[in-house]
Amino acid sequence: MTVAALQRPPKVTRQASAEGVRLSLSGDWTLVASQHLENEGRRIIDEARRDRMVAIDLSAVSQLDTAGAWLINRARHDLARRDIAVALEHVRPEYSTLLEETHYRAFEPPSRPRFNLVVALLSDLGESAVDALREFYRGVSFLGEFMASMIYVATHPQRFRFTSLVAQIELIGFRSVPIIVLINVLVGGIVAQQGIFQLLKFGASSYTVSLIGILVLRELGVLLTSIMIAGRSGSAITAELGSMKMREEIDALLVMGLSPIEVLIAPRVLGLIISLPILTFIADMAALFGGMVVSWWYGGISPVAFASLLKDAIALHTFMVGIIKAPFMALVIGLIASMDGLATQGSAESLGRQVTSSVVKSIFMVIVMDGLFAVFFASIDY
Amino acid sequence: MTNSSTTLNGAPQPRPNRDIIISVRDLVVGFGDKTIMKGLNLDVYRGEVLGFVGGSGQGKSVLTRAILGLVPTRGGSIRIFGQDRDALGPIERRALEQRWGVLFQNGALFSGLTVKQNIQMPMRETRELSQHLMDELAMLKLELVGLGSDAADKFPSELSGGMVKRAALARALALDPELVFLDEPTSGLDPISAAEFDELIGTLQQTLGLTVFMVTHDLDSLYSICDRVAALAEGRVIASGPLETLLASDHPWLRAYFHGVRGGRLSAARVEQKDEEWKPAPTTP
Ligand SMILES: Nc1ncnc2c1ncn2[C@@H]1O[C@H](COP(=O)(O)OP(=O)(O)OP(=O)(O)O)[C@@H](O)[C@H]1O
Ligand SMILES: [Mg+2]
Numbered sequence: 001m002t003v004a005a006l007q008r009p010p011k012v013t014r015q016a017s018a019e020g021v022r023l024s025l026s027g028d029w030t031l032v033a034s035q036h037l038e039n040e041g042r043r044i045i046d047e048a049r050r051d052r053m054v055a056i057d058l059s060a061v062s063q064l065d066t067a068g069a070w071l072i073n074r075a076r077h078d079l080a081r082r083d084i085a086v087a088l089e090h091v092r093p094e095y096s097t098l099l100e101e102t103h104y105r106a107f108e109p110p111s112r113p114r115f116n117l118v119v120a121l122l123s124d125l126g127e128s129a130v131d132a133l134r135e136f137y138r139g140v141s142f143l144g145e146f147m148a149s150m151i152y153v154a155t156h157p158q159r160f161r162f163t164s165l166v167a168q169i170e171l172i173g174f175r176s177v178p179i180i181v182l183i184n185v186l187v188g189g190i191v192a193q194q195g196i197f198q199l200l201k202f203g204a205s206s207y208t209v210s211l212i213g214i215l216v217l218r219e220l221g222v223l224l225t226s227i228m229i230a231g232r233s234g235s236a237i238t239a240e241l242g243s244m245k246m247r248e249e250i251d252a253l254l255v256m257g258l259s260p261i262e263v264l265i266a267p268r269v270l271g272l273i274i275s276l277p278i279l280t281f282i283a284d285m286a287a288l289f290g291g292m293v294v295s296w297w298y299g300g301i302s303p304v305a306f307a308s309l310l311k312d313a314i315a316l317h318t319f320m321v322g323i324i325k326a327p328f329m330a331l332v333i334g335l336i337a338s339m340d341g342l343a344t345q346g347s348a349e350s351l352g353r354q355v356t357s358s359v360v361k362s363i364f365m366v367i368v369m370d371g372l373f374a375v376f377f378a379s380i381d382y
Numbered sequence: 383m384t385n386s387s388t389t390l391n392g393a394p395q396p397r398p399n400r401d402i403i404i405s406v407r408d409l410v411v412g413f414g415d416k417t418i419m420k421g422l423n424l425d426v427y428r429g430e431v432l433g434f435v436g437g438s439g440q441g442k443s444v445l446t447r448a449i450l451g452l453v454p455t456r457g458g459s460i461r462i463f464g465q466d467r468d469a470l471g472p473i474e475r476r477a478l479e480q481r482w483g484v485l486f487q488n489g490a491l492f493s494g495l496t497v498k499q500n501i502q503m504p505m506r507e508t509r510e511l512s513q514h515l516m517d518e519l520a521m522l523k524l525e526l527v528g529l530g531s532d533a534a535d536k537f538p539s540e541l542s543g544g545m546v547k548r549a550a551l552a553r554a555l556a557l558d559p560e561l562v563f564l565d566e567p568t569s570g571l572d573p574i575s576a577a578e579f580d581e582l583i584g585t586l587q588q589t590l591g592l593t594v595f596m597v598t599h600d601l602d603s604l605y606s607i608c609d610r611v612a613a614l615a616e617g618r619v620i621a622s623g624p625l626e627t628l629l630a631s632d633h634p635w636l637r638a639y640f641h642g643v644r645g646g647r648l649s650a651a652r653v654e655q656k657d658e659e660w661k662p663a664p665t666t667p
Contacts, residue, residue, distance in 0.1 A: 031557055031558055066519070094589045
């Protein structure tokens with residue numbers, strides 16, 4: 001709000017009098033005047049600092065709020081510290097109550113620990129190293145807890161929450177189908193187009209089909225699906241568990257003697273483990289379809305020719321390599337998402353941080369896992 | 383009680399029954415196929431403390447939210463400071479919103495900010511003040527609501543339930559608004575703090591001419607600081623006026639409320655004490 005918009009801006013008027021100085025305050029001494037109010041508050045001190053006695057006349061103050069009263073009180077205190085006698089005059093009764101309530105008090109600034117750049121840098125470095133190790137340790141122990149509760153559930157199947165599992169499969173699996181199909185059709189098409197375009201130089205464009213078949217079935221289908229699900233469902237799981245943690249819902253479960261892992265996390269992680277292979281299969285088919293359409297339209301390979309070339313290029317194990325990886329990806333995504341959700345602190349900001357960290361970490365881990373699997377399959381010659 | 387002209391050495395008191403600051407007419411509010419307000423009428427006068435009572439789940443918070451514009455209404459009109467709320471443009475509406483302060487039932491503090499930053503939020507966004515003055519004002523507000531300076535740098539998740547209430551009140555009062563909405567301000571406070579709270583509201587009302595719309599179940603607050611009380615039942619205001627009028631009412635719910643096991647004990651005690659002396663209630667044993 002600008003000062004011009006104020007009807008009665010706060011004002012200090014100085015008059016020298018016989019015994020000292022007289023400051024008449026007028027206008028609205030309220031926060032609406034914002035910095036104008038603050039400046040006038042400072043002027044009380046500036047106008048009176050060279051005198052021995054000051055009378056502050058409040059008769060013309062049309063409005064006073066706690067901020068105005070505080071500034072007047074602070075000025076009085078500052079003047080008194082300089083051995084200047086201050087008297088308030090013509091104070092309306094309701095103002096005097098307010099002035100009493102807002103009497104001057106010193107607020108000591110919060111003590112800040114001393115800050116040294118080098119020390120801070122080193123301690124940050126050490127802290128993040130320790131955090132990384134601790135994170136790993138927590139991950140392993142969480143995996144252990146999860147497995148223990150899986151074994152418990154396997155021996156007590158009546159305790160398992162099937163309704164919740166089905167709901168999770170619908171949320172994670174079924175509702176992801178459209179987006180998974182869409183991106184995989186596109187990626188299959190792009191791989192086909194590039195394959196045909198590049199291999200044409202060697203007159204080997206029919207190898208495009210092998211390229212699509214092997215690349216999609218072994219790697220792309222499961223990778224794209226996992227990354228999509230990490231972004232889509234992993235983030236949702238973290239946010240859900242995180243906001244439950246913030247509102248003490250997790251604590252409520254604990255004090256009822258229920259285990260959050262059994263009640264909340266098992267259905268979600270199992271839902272992921274069941275959904276991801278199915279989605280991977282759908283993704284494979286969609287990508288092959290996209291590749292086939294582009295090969296036909298761009299490379300002149302008819303669907304019949306595509307099918308027979310594909311049959312020669314791949315075997316069952318090509319397909320299985322992709323599918324076998326899916327449940328492990330699901331486990332990693334689910335565990336990271338749950339762990340980060342439960343690590344949420346009290347604030348909304350922390351929830352946001354956990355969701356980001358969950359998605360980034362699971363995508364990273366999915367790619368690392370894929371690399372490990374590639375090494376593994378290569379060494380067992382599968 | 384507090385609007386009596388004998389308080390504060392005969393100071394000119396904000397006189398109720400003059401200026402209507404909130405006027406709600408034929409308000410209809412519902413969710414889905416459930417109608418919660420069925421043609422509700424309510425007036426709040428300038429400078430008064432209006433206590434708003436009603437059974438749990440009757441829609442007190444919903445009415446507050448409807449007046450604040452947080453819940454869509456299905457019919458009726460709401461006028462605040464003489465302006466029809468639905469007819470306001472975005473700029474006028476923002477100006478209006480700076481003239482009130484709100485204490486939500488569950489505090490609604492910003493979880494990512496410390497208590498001090500929460501209080502400074504409205505100052506920082508709408509006023510141009512130095513950080514030093516904002517710090518002082520925030521600490522002053524905290525002290526007024528009875529929170530020590532050690533609470534200033536805590537985050538909301540580190541506060542007790544009663545501390546959340548006080549911090550939220552300090553934030554509601556940050557800009558010294560003309561009108562404050564308090565949704566169950568004293569629930570979760572111990573009786574001593576609740577009495578101090580009532581005293582603070584009373585002081586602010588008298589010194590700043592504050593208008594207070596207070597949803598409360600606290601019979602003590604009703605007796606000690608409310609100038610008028612309105613009661614909500616079945617989607618309507620079934621009675622409003624000075625507490626004595628409501629105490630004398632025959633409405634079955636009001637009778638149960640004020641003359642039931644808990645209410646009865648208090649009202650009997652208060653009516654007796656009222657004849658001989660009257661001070662702000664919290665200070666009387
Ligand atoms: N967002 C919403 N959607 C559907 N119904 C709602 C919603 N908010 C409130 N209600 C319903 O409106 C009714 C009134 O709720 P409200 O919160 O106003 O009660 P209240 O009078 O404040 O009760 P209390 O004293 O317990 O705080 C309740 O029946 C509640 O279920
Ligand atoms: Mg409520």
